[in-house]
Amino acid sequence: MKYAFFPGCVSRGGCPELYPATKLICEKLGIELQEMPAASCTGAGVLQEKNELLGDTLNARTFAMAEALDLPILTICSTCQGVMSQANHRLKNPEYLAKVNEYLAEEGLEYKGNARPKHLLWVLVEDIGVDKIVELITRPLAGMRMAPFYGCYIVRPTDALEFEDNPGRETALEKIIETIGATVVDFAGKTRCCGFPILTINEKNSMAMVGNHTSEAKDLGADAMITPCPLCHLNLDSFQPKAAAQAGRPIELPILHMPQAIGLAMGLSPKEMGLQRHIVSTKPLLTKIGAGV
Amino acid sequence: MDVTLNIRRFDPEAANPEPYWEEFTVSIEDNGTVLDALIKVREDNDGSFSLRCSCRSSICGSCAMRINGHAGLACKTQAATAIIDGKITVEPAGNMPVMKDLVVNFDTFWDKIMEVEPYLKPEGTEPEAEYIASNESMLHLSDVTSCIMCGACFSDCTVLEVDPSFLGPAALAKAYRFTADPRDGNEKGVSKDRLEELTKPSGMWDCTRCMECVQACPKGVAPMDRIMAMRDQAMEAGFTNTNGARHTEAFSESVGHSGWLDELRLVPKSVGMTNVSALIGYAPIAIQALTHGKMPPIIHKKLPDAKNVKKIFDKVEKPLERD
């Protein structure tokens, strides 16, 4: 299966481990990724607060590029997914779409309205099918307890994310965890906010969110937390030490990107998955699953 | 149809008051709502079960509560579609102390509403007849004036969960209802005083954009979207000396210039390039990132065709006339 690949900014910046991990597991799964080098940032909700029309135009541009390639879009970031879905939802209005296309005309692009960007999480569960993953598993993460952390933008608002027509999306991450042989740790924070958007605005609150969710999962016995959003990963992993210091307790919960967890189960090495880059060491988890370092 | 409700109850007058779960099975119409079922519990099974409810048609805002973990109005939720694994889980609204069963203490909610001075404050002379205002401006406000103060957004707000000093989605949306009203503020409809107050800590910039309030709101108010619009109003009115405003400007500049986000420079630009103490505060993390290979590239390359992105920025961001 071939997709127009939209990696987003952070997987090429602050979370450079995500990009190669994604490519490796896609290769194994037969997912071909066609890059769109000129596709811009989605705006991440930040640009939208300054000018929603501008954000929608940039995303429509990306959708138009994918349409020109005649390929569906694949994202690897919850935030990109959410922002794109929300833009697409607004672009369903034909008058609005026409207005946005006016701005795209000069570059020779036109968005016809047919894009349905999908996160790798949904692609796996809906398009590829989890059975395909099972076939490729050589190192099932049996006995591992994993806490799913979705990331706000891939679970709300449910109308833009088309949950009603695709009810499996609500529990897709839990399904992936089970598919790779691990046990789901259910906890209250799984669909709550990691605090990344307010990191530079109200660090105390941001750290409190990180601290609460990781502590909760850890106290319920999680060996790792798994997330489909690199922005969440940045906060939950890179800032976990700070959050622990603020909370006045140790946490030490390894945070995995979703493709990394799948990759490990497929027998790929921790080095290939870029685990050495993480701030919170993944060694305890790797030791448990016998993956060395 | 029979429905089983699993209700989180609390009796403040019990010997050792602790919340507890209690299940009830009642019979309602096939198209009955969760509220119909709750009222049945109260009427037929246990009159001591307390909840607030009144209009049964999503307009009084009394019956906001958490149904299957998410805030909403009981009278707007079809019971049949709310059954998960054979039952409907009902809990009091979050972020407010529980007084009894599903009745929560709304004092902090109302305190925050009062804080934003929730009444029209027009400057200048009042006309004899009505203020002239476009229907467009009034229709725009009708989304936010649809707010029935039910507290569902407040219940599920992730910032209030960690920081009770945050003004919260309802109060901020209410504030927007005035900042966006052409009759509020000066002759141009700009409510400078309000915007200035709201850019302070615990105000509009503290929202973490998690969309719980958008999801929870039963009336389509979308509080988060109002907060975002208010941020833009504040920046336009010149209130740019906040990390939030700097963050948004830096993000925007970065994407407009290169087509994607320059993460490395975003942090210092947000806190202020001359904010030495804050910058020093980031040093440990920066070092960690460096040693772990997680530092974003120092040389931030433009994307191919970045000039087309810039052109779009210029066209769409044409200076707008404020009226």
Next chain:
Amino acid sequence: MLEHDVLVIGAGLAGMRAAIAARAGGATTAIISKVHPVRSHSNAAQGGINAALTDRGDEWEDHAYDTVKGSDFLGDQDAIEVMCKAAGQALIDMEHFGVTFNRDDEGRLGTRAFGGQRRARTFFVGDFTGQALLHVMFEQLIKSGVRRYEEWFVSSLIIEEGKVCGVMALEIRTGQVYAIRAKKVIFCTGGFGRVFEPSTNALICTGDGTALAYNAGAELMDMEMVQYHPTTLAGSGVLISEAARGEGAYLLDKDGNRFMEKYAPNMMELASRDVVSRAEQTEINAGNGVDGCVFLDCRHLGEALIMEKLSQIREIGIDLVGHDMIKEPIPIRPGMHYAMGGIRTNVDGETNLEGVYAAGECACVSVHGGNRLGANSLLDTIVFGERSGNHAAETSRDAEFVEFNVEESVRNEEKRLQGFLDRPQNGDRIASVRLAMGESMNRNLAVYRNEEGMKATLAELKEIEKRYETVPVDNKGKLFNTDLVFALELGFMLDCATPIAMSALDRKDSRGAQARTDYPDRDDENWMKHLVIKKGAAGPELSYAPVSITQWTPEERKY
């Protein structure tokens, strides 16, 4: 000691307007409400508020005539003149307060057509005008600094030698009983919809003030005039606004015919509500409905208009009965909606009890007579709320508090309330007693009435009142004891029910909302008068009061 010059009971539109006015008039003012003010049932008014604005060529006399005719000539014309004259200013006041009214192309206040009005003079906010007005009124209340007793339940009115002293109130949160002294008390407690089942009314509309005033010796008037709204949902009885018809919706029978042609060939679906309800009921009784309903069809109005002006009622249709009015007709039927009758007042809100006022739905001035026109109720609340507040403040200046034994009153009330909690658990449940009353009233005091039916209901009410004596209260605690509140409300509802039925039985003509199959004609010679009912030593006492006629001679009413 809790004491205020003016105490307003009920914080809906009328109550809050009265409180704001009283405060502005210099009185120390408080407002007491058993729910938070923004939960009041004024919220549920959907369609709009009427006013004749002279700067667009409308005349208050036209509005007044439409109202007089709509009332089936039972409305007091002097009061109607007062209301219609004041309407323009009341509307502008609300706009200045901040209401986000719909506008026309020039940015001026816009109108829609409404029932019984010959020209469009209904000003609106989408289809949630009541909610819009209520929330703005609350904003102004906050600004005014009036003391608010929120979630306090008035359980008794204290009268000494025919003069008001104050009220006994239960602070619901704590269960504490307080006496609140006042020189003037203004009842703004709304209607009594829950006396009927079903009803469009909220669960809180239990006629508290009507009953309290009645029990204290106030006169009630026109209690038989109970409005059945033409478009209510089957089952819940929830309201679907007249605004739909104002925007052009049709009423259809099961074969898709616009049956209003037979009953009101000129105004069609926008005839007065009693005419439309009777038309529907006649069609339903003749077998032209489906499952006891006829249909409201909005499809031809188009999605854009529905989303702009009727989106709230569209949501209600989807949420409660699973029908989307953009795509399909909605099944509706007449349902109990509004009390034209209530506590008898003059145009300043004064009742026959010294120091006691009433305004809004609980009052009967009477501006609505035998039938209320849509969008006149919101106007009524604001105009008479303001007038009552002004008058109460003014007269409180030279008034004294009437002395009474506060401690003894509190102790007695505590004992009385404790008596409810101490009842044995084996009586009929509160809800079942209320349902029995509601179903009986809806069976025999609905759109079409007759002697046999009404006598049957009166007899049933006596029996139901006995059952009430022993309804148990499950909750024996103090904190937030809603069960106790329900028991007290049921008592108030029963106090309203008998006067309604008695008045309806006594009036031997059909006029406005009262349609008797045994007296089907309007009899101006004998019945052009108000029915007044007062609590006497041996039970309710009926008397009559003349209708004020100023400009408009009563005539046959045709739409």
